[in-house]
Amino acid sequence: MEDHQPQSVRVERRPVSEQESRRANGPDWDRYADEYQATHGEFLGDAGFVWGPEGHTEDELRVLGDVDGRDVLEVGSGAGQCSRWVRLHGGRGIGLDLSHRQLQHSLRLDAETGVAVPSVRGTATALPFAAARFDIVFCSFGALQFISDIDVAVAEVARVLRPGGRFAFSITHPTRWMFPDDPGEPGLTATQSYWDRTPYVEIDDATGVVSYVEHHRTLGDWVRLLADREFRLVDLLEPQWPEHHDRVWGGWSRTRGMLTPGTAIFVAELAR
Numbered sequence: 001m002e003d004h005q006p007q008s009v010r011v012e013r014r015p016v017s018e019q020e021s022r023r024a025n026g027p028d029w030d031r032y033a034d035e036y037q038a039t040h041g042e043f044l045g046d047a048g049f050v051w052g053p054e055g056h057t058e059d060e061l062r063v064l065g066d067v068d069g070r071d072v073l074e075v076g077s078g079a080g081q082c083s084r085w086v087r088l089h090g091g092r093g094i095g096l097d098l099s100h101r102q103l104q105h106s107l108r109l110d111a112e113t114g115v116a117v118p119s120v121r122g123t124a125t126a127l128p129f130a131a132a133r134f135d136i137v138f139c140s141f142g143a144l145q146f147i148s149d150i151d152v153a154v155a156e157v158a159r160v161l162r163p164g165g166r167f168a169f170s171i172t173h174p175t176r177w178m179f180p181d182d183p184g185e186p187g188l189t190a191t192q193s194y195w196d197r198t199p200y201v202e203i204d205d206a207t208g209v210v211s212y213v214e215h216h217r218t219l220g221d222w223v224r225l226l227a228d229r230e231f232r233l234v235d236l237l238e239p240q241w242p243e244h245h246d247r248v249w250g251g252w253s254r255t256r257g258m259l260t261p262g263t264a265i266f267v268a269e270l271a272r
């Protein structure tokens with residue numbers, strides 16, 4: 001669904017395990033990182049916090065609440081732009097990402113901006129942190145839709161959060177899964193069942209190996225996943241396409257954005 005497809009691939013919908021998802025997506029993000037940062041880096045801002053292709057920022061939405069003096073973990077941090085914003089606003093932001101190359105870009109931006117984000121290579125399903133270590137955990141299109149064992153990832157977030165801690169994340173709006181991933185008119189005609197959770201898979205033509213995976217959950221699935229781990233849903237933002245925004249990012253475009261939501265931002269707090 002991302003706008004990458006760096007090699008010749010065929011697309012399928014089929015079940016994929018957590019191990020297979022990770023084995024595909026780590027190297028895929030390593031291959032794609034240079035192009036991703038070159039294409040989207042300026043839009044994201046080296047120390048900017050953008051929640052999705054619509055361009056809404058944390059300055060505008062205030063989803064995390066006050067980060068000053070807080071311990072904040074970004075899961076799927078990429079080049080750490082959002083965590084750098086957190087640091088500039090007084091938070092102790094830390095990044096975690098599966099991709100070595102994305103983290104190299106994070107180091108590059110640390111040096112270029114003079115704002116360093118301590119970051120670790122790892123996976124959202126096994127966070128290398130002690131229990132109750134953070135006040136806030138967030139993902140801006142990071143990690144969650146690349147994970148098969150999503151219940152494990154949500155449990156991990158609950159484990160590392162302090163009582164009452166906040167978990168906020170943006171993902172492709174689940175309703176987008178009904179449509180072809182096309183920024184133009186064809187992307188406005190529903191062709192797939194919203195309830196079909198079978199993952200989107202790219203398979204390398206040359207090797208037959210799974211090279212990229214995305215997982216789909218419905219809105220109701222997300223509510224249940226959060227409730228099962230004692231999260232209380234505080235808000236669900238569905239940012240509207242801004243009137244004068246014309247940027248195309250993969251399947252996100254003005255053509256589609258004026259009619260259907262492209263991004264969902266969940267905001268939850270630990271009820272314990």
Ligand SMILES: C[S@@+](CC[C@H](N)C(=O)[O-])C[C@H]1O[C@@H](n2cnc3c(N)ncnc32)[C@H](O)[C@@H]1O
Binds near residue numbers: 097102146
């Ligand atoms: C769309 S990028 C978003 C990065 C960053 N938040 C941004 O806005 O540029 C998704 C990131 O999730 C990371 N990722 C994918 N699977 C992951 C996993 N299982 N655990 C942690 N990070 C993962 C990728 O390496 C990639 O850097």
